[in-house]
Amino acid sequence: MVHDISKAIDNTLIPSVDFSSEDKLILGFESTFSRAITLLEVASKQKSKNNETIYITYNNDLNISDHHYKNLGLYRDILFKVIANGWHILLLINLNKNVGKMIKFIHFILPLIVTGKFTIHYTYKYENTTLFDENIIVPNLGALSFISMNVSLKNSYAFYIQNPVAINILQKHFKEFISLHSKPLLNYYSNQKNINYGYYLVETEKNLGNRFLYKYSFSVLMLPIDLYTKLLQKKGLSPNIIQDILSFYHQRLDIFKANVTIYEYNDIYLVPSIHDLIRHQEFYLYDYMGLEKIHLEVQELIDFLENIIYLLRTFKNFNIAFIPPDAENLIKNHDLFCLVKEGHSVLIETFEFSKIIPRMRLRIEEPTVVRAFEEYLKDIWDKIPPITKDKKQVISWLLRQIDSLKAKLNND
Structure with a gap:
């Protein structure tokens, strides 16, 4: 059904699709981060069908590890549970020349890499100071698109979407972006x-x-x-x-x-x-x-x-x-x-x-x-x-x- 509607949208046969009552605009970083954790917790309790992929971005210019380092342990633990339940995770990162931030990133990410079910792609235009704002897309369950007004993360917002057609479109866009603008970081x-x-x-x-x-x-x-x-x-x-x-x-x-x-x-x-x-x-x-x-x-x-x-x-x-x-x-x-x-x-x-x-x-x-x-x-x-x-x-x-x-x- 979702595939049929998405195909109809692609062919402009349907002018619009109504969102559900669960689709929201979430205000403030603490609230948006909490919703991200909740979405991943739902995925960690639901067995993946056919090793589906969860898409996550990490724009290290925002440097979440500096502001909310205490939350990253919880975040990583949930990602382990997600992987254990059959999901694959693809992380898209924006590289820059800040080695200090990359060291913190490695400390966070290395235990996940060694699972073999955690793929990393990177955008290869080093002059870019920002990637498009953060995203988490869990097929058939939900998607979060973050908007931050400044690098301090104090003014952060997120669109939370549960509409399956919208999730499918975001997932399709993400895949296309990865194929056109990124390279795999890990060569197996x-x-x-x-x-x-x-x-x-x-x-x-x-x-x-x-x-x-x-x-x-x-x-x-x-x-x-x-x-x-x-x-x-x-x-x-x-x-x-x-x-x-x-x-x-x-x-x-x-x-x-x-x-x-x-x-x-x-x-x-x-x-x-x-x-x-x-x-x-x-x-x-x-x-x-x-x-x-x-x-x-x-x-x-x-x-x-x-x-x-x-x-x-x-x-x-x-x-x-x-x-x-x-x-x-x-x-x-x-x-x-x-x-x-x-x-x-x-x-x-x-x-x-x-x-x-x-x-x-x-x-x-x-x-x-x-x-x-x-x-x-x-x-x-x-x-x-x-x-x-x-x-x-x-x-x-x-x-x-x-x-x-x-x-x-x-x-x-």
Whole structure:
């Protein structure tokens, strides 16, 4: 019925359509934001049909995060519930050169990106200071179109529409705008055993510039080659696949050694991963095939830690930091891999530890966002307690673990 009426409107066969009594003009930012939350809550309780898409804009010039940061946690929680109920979300953002605002945006959006059901498009005319005012469009349920008279958000209004024909028209307009005036920010890779992702990882590492790495446990580049080969054989992989994986390893290690003499390489890991490694002798082995938990013998673990110390001592620009479990305002995603290469790209992967194949793989190459990710991880690094990132302290702690493991080996 809605489709038929919309088609008739397109052909100007119907001069007008009456709105319902639920269609309103809402006054003031608090009221409009509250109505947006209510609309999304309705969607979170209604199962999506055929993975329908909810369309949302974020004009970061309005900088909602500055004025109503306390509400954003609630907003994000509801978006998680919406996604969990089968909806896909497409966010359209207006990029500008304000890196500070983009960092806040990343902090808000990163947990949603890793669901794999959150798509971001951006308008690519950087000189634009404003996008058309904010919109939320939920198919068949409702739409909000915001109007703000100034950037302070004090004089904000919104048209709230439940008329299904009007919602359909707004949705159609939004899709057309996206196709003509925006680009996808996130470029996805297949989450299957994708050798192309391995190639791109090598190409990313080749680029000049500083590098940040965030992941749960140590990078495979920390493994000595003999141990890495042995662990791959433990996985029961074919000789050809092992050869491919080791080829990527050698290329990445050579690039690491060449670049780290000039540029800063900072790795961020989580303290619980070290407990897994030392106490349970468990290491999550990563390659382009995916992630798999491997058991290490005591001597293998000693060799592993000694190689990490060798790299830390050999390369002054290489540093490791550990995020403690009780650290506040820091990301502590166990299932996240994030590599940022200065001035080039961001690579993001998410995993389910119970499964080998990654849940999601993507890259970001838009320069403004890459720069914001650099600053975001720098900010995280700065907030990590000195005792868990100072190179001398880290080496000293690793040496104590090695002594403990050697004592265990002798007792056995």
